[in-house]
Amino acid sequence: ATGVATVKILRTLMTLGTMANINTMIDTETGEYLAAEHGVEINLKDALSIEDEVITKIEEIEDDPDTLQERPPVVTFLGHVDHGKTSLMDKIIDKNVVSGEAGGITQHIRAYIVDKDDKQIAFVDTPGHEAFTAMRARGANVTDIAVLIIAADDGIMPQTEEAISHAQAAEVPIIVALNKIDLPGANPDKVMQQLSQHGLLPTEWGGDVEVVKTSAISGEGIDSLLETILLTAELHEYTANPDRPAVGVCLESEQESDRGVLAKVIVKNGTLRVGDIVVCGSSHGRVKAMYDTLNPRKRLTEATTSTPVSIAGLDQAPGAGDKFYVLDDIAQAREIATLRADRSRSESLGTHTVKVSFDEFQKRREEGTLGNNEAAATLNIIVRADTRGSIEALQKEMEKLDHPEVKVRTLQASVGAVSVADVTLADASDAVIIAFNVIPDEAARSLADDNGIEIRRYNIIYKATEELKALLEGRLKPEE
Numbered sequence: 001a002t003g004v005a006t007v008k009i010l011r012t013l014m015t016l017g018t019m020a021n022i023n024t025m026i027d028t029e030t031g032e033y034l035a036a037e038h039g040v041e042i043n044l045k046d047a048l049s050i051e052d053e054v055i056t057k058i059e060e061i062e063d064d065p066d067t068l069q070e071r072p073p074v075v076t077f078l079g080h081v082d083h084g085k086t087s088l089m090d091k092i093i094d095k096n097v098v099s100g101e102a103g104g105i106t107q108h109i110r111a112y113i114v115d116k117d118d119k120q121i122a123f124v125d126t127p128g129h130e131a132f133t134a135m136r137a138r139g140a141n142v143t144d145i146a147v148l149i150i151a152a153d154d155g156i157m158p159q160t161e162e163a164i165s166h167a168q169a170a171e172v173p174i175i176v177a178l179n180k181i182d183l184p185g186a187n188p189d190k191v192m193q194q195l196s197q198h199g200l201l202p203t204e205w206g207g208d209v210e211v212v213k214t215s216a217i218s219g220e221g222i223d224s225l226l227e228t229i230l231l232t233a234e235l236h237e238y239t240a241n242p243d244r245p246a247v248g249v250c251l252e253s254e255q256e257s258d259r260g261v262l263a264k265v266i267v268k269n270g271t272l273r274v275g276d277i278v279v280c281g282s283s284h285g286r287v288k289a290m291y292d293t294l295n296p297r298k299r300l301t302e303a304t305t306s307t308p309v310s311i312a313g314l315d316q317a318p319g320a321g322d323k324f325y326v327l328d329d330i331a332q333a334r335e336i337a338t339l340r341a342d343r344s345r346s347e348s349l350g351t352h353t354v355k356v357s358f359d360e361f362q363k364r365r366e367e368g369t370l371g372n373n374e375a376a377a378t379l380n381i382i383v384r385a386d387t388r389g390s391i392e393a394l395q396k397e398m399e400k401l402d403h404p405e406v407k408v409r410t411l412q413a414s415v416g417a418v419s420v421a422d423v424t425l426a427d428a429s430d431a432v433i434i435a436f437n438v439i440p441d442e443a444a445r446s447l448a449d450d451n452g453i454e455i456r457r458y459n460i461i462y463k464a465t466e467e468l469k470a471l472l473e474g475r476l477k478p479e480e
């Protein structure tokens with residue numbers, strides 16, 4: 001459509017080192033280069049504008065305060081393996097869901113809503129804090145409250161520590177369930193002690209973290225846990241506008257033989273109804289049917305805010321963390337979905353951008369694009385080190401770093417190799433990972449590469465702090 005022979009364009013692309021065919025998607029920069037090279041004018045903005053026009057507009061809708069009503073909180077359980085996450089969830093379903101027909105479709109992420117004292121609580125059970133943070137990295141924040149499960153006989157374990165940092169980075173309130181309280185080895189005082197050391201001071205000890213003693217076996221404390229969740233929700237006043245077209249997030253999806261694509265979604269605002277036109281990631285369609293997440297044979301006609309629901313009718317399976325929007329025009333939904341599919345195909349072909357790195361931070365700083373607001377001028381770091389001692393030494397040195405405009409914030413500091421969870425956390429929080437005397441495991445390294453996350457390795461404390469200092473002062477030398 002440019003009047004320039006395809007071969008010519010392909011040849012130019014080849015000189016740029018890109019092997020392309022006529023279906024290849026190219027990035028904006030290359031497009032502009034090509035246009036200049038061949039003396040044609042192109043309007044690259046056109047392709048993006050429909051998405052901007054429709055989706056951005058929806059994102060920007062601000063609900064009139066008069067339309068807002070209380071909505072159920074969405075709760076996620078986090079904790080070390082075997083501390084009782086699954087058992088507690090099961091017990092809550094047993095006690096509070098009448099249907100009893102749970103199961104049916106394969107559930108990796110369980111999501112359901114339960115009734116409690118005339119109110120409701122939604123639970124989204126991600127397989128771990130990695131999944132929790134991976135969703136957040138995609139802007140798909142669904143969690144309002146994190147419940148941290150700690151076995152009272154075992155105390156805070158490495159994954160508990162990670163879960164704490166992930167919940168803190170998400171800036172959601174944390175409630176602690178001190179589980180397995182029925183065991184003779186349960187030692188609540190010891191765990192409270194550990195919690196205090198991790199900056200989570202229990203209310204019993206004058207802090208602001210609610211600690212509820214539970215047993216998934218006897219059921220002790222479950223009511224009290226649910227009550228505490230509702231109290232916390234009341235305090236935070238979660239609201240939504242039930243009368244607007246729904247927006248939400250896909251939690252997982254699958255291709256079923258009889259019902260086609262079944263997507264488990266959670267409504268974040270508005271009300272989703274059968275018949276609604278939906279675009280979700282690069283899939284779209286009209287909601288043909290909705291099913292209860294706990295009882296997949298039970299049909300629903302609508303899902304209000306915070307309600308997880310399985311929907312049928314999308315043309316393909318959306319990804320976990322894809323946001324959905326209700327539109328009023330199916331052609332528009334198709335156009336946006338197609339545009340996104342094309343774009344993700346082109347992205348997977350190559351060029352990825354570095355998200356955060358020391359150099360990038362410094363560059364943005366020099367350009368003044370870090371902005372004046374506090375959050376923007378903070379460099380988030382995640383520290384992994386070989387020993388507690390190294391972490392303490394590093395932290396002590398870092399406390400001495402002081403700069404009026406730029407701050408360093410440690411999201412997590414723990415012992416052990418850099419893990420996939422660290423990389424997802426870094427991705428979600430725009431953080432750089434500092435690896436002190438440790439190396440990333442293979443999976444972490446490749447995920448970091450894919451997502452443009454910088455892992456900076458050091459083996460001398462002063463070297464690490466020196467670079468951080470140089471960075472704060474804006475005089476970091478480019479990496480050799």
Ligand code: GDP
Pocket residue numbers: 079080081082083084085086087088179180181182183214215216217218
């Ligand atoms: P998850 O890995 O955190 O999901 O842990 P599970 O729910 O699978 O529980 C791990 C093990 O601990 C199972 O054998 C459970 O039966 C047991 N368990 C979980 N909660 C309790 C509890 O409150 N008391 C006791 N005694 N055992 C529990």
